[in-house]
Amino acid sequence: GDVAVLVPAAGAGVRLGPGRPKALRLLAGEPLLVHAVRRLAAAGSVHSIVVAAPAAELDAVRRLLAPVAPVTVVAGGAERQASVAAALAAVPAGPDIVLVHDAARALTPPALVEAVAAAVRAGDDAVIPVLPVVDTVKEVDAAELVLGTVDRSALRAVQTPQGFRREVLTAAHAVAADPLTDDAGLVEKLGVPVRCVPGSEYALKVTRPFDLALAEHLLAAGV
Ligand code: CTP
Ligand code: MG
Incomplete structure (x- = not known):
């Protein structure tokens, strides 16, 4: 594999309501993070996975993921961008492609991971999976x-994994100032073109209680 995946998983999950950090909330009896990492590890191009976990949960997360896949676990930061930066700093030498993937997108198909990686491999410096916006x-x-x-026809809803040539993501994080909610936004500020590829409805981000219920139903239906 020529791909490293960074998994920011250090968020609290405020919009999901009171409880454990979101990545550790259960979906069909297993933490969201376990579902997410299992699907990432099933993508053949993935060489290494680095998880940014809540600082108080490092050992718990290491124990949880040990049976799932070989992963490096580091402490995340106060903002998503800081968590991604911490994970990026822990990527081993080797992979030329780095993907950034929210732990909250627990049901992301391995085929989407491969599609994003393939687009970077084919020459794009930055690649994001998107869906059309359906609401006015x-x-x-x-x-x-x-x-x-x-004009909705010119809008796209953006998912993860977002894929980057490693040097491009490293350069973008090196000059990052104000925290942004995605990594492609940092790359845009460098003036690097960002390519859109078709996303997947299964890559929905578990954000609110409704999303968790939907994900439970999808899993029960065999997704
Ligand atoms: N994330 C992170 N570090 C942070 C904040 C977010 O690693 N300081 C991660 C989350 O764990 C999640 C992803 O970034 O996997 C997307 O963030 P989001 O869906 O906003 O999750 P939370 O920040 O946990 O949720 P909320 O904003 O509702 O608190
Ligand atoms: Mg958040």
Whole structure:
């Protein structure tokens, strides 16, 4: 394999409601992080996996993942971007392609991981999986009055894994200032073109309780 995957998993999961850090919440009896890592490890190109876990859970996460796949576990940071940076610093020498994948996207198909990696291998410096936006989108002001309707045909909803040529991601994080919610955003600031490839509905991010319920149903249906 020529691919390293960084798995930011250090978030609290505030939008999911009170409980353990989100990556450790159970989905069909197993933590979200276990589902996510199992699917990553099933992608043939994946050479190494680095997880950024909550600092208080390092040993628990190492024990949890030991039977699933060989992984390196490091402490994450206060923002997602800091967690990704910590994981990036722990990538071993070798892989030329680095993917960044949310632990919260627990049901991501291995085929999507391969598709993103393949696009980087084929020559794109930065690759993101996207879906069309299905709802009408309005821009509003502070009083919730509509300012206008956005042209949805030019919008994409962005998922992970996002894939990068290793040097490009390293350079983007080296100059990162304000924290962003995705890594392609950092690369855009360098002026590097970012390629979109088709995403997967199964790569949904478990964010709110509804998403967890949906993921449970998908797993029960054999996804
Ligand atoms: N993440 C991280 N370190 C942080 C914040 C987020 O590693 N300081 C990770 C989360 O664990 C998750 C991914 O980034 O796998 C996407 O973040 P998000 O869905 O926002 O998760 P949380 O930040 O945990 O959720 P919330 O924003 O509702 O608290
Ligand atoms: Mg968050």
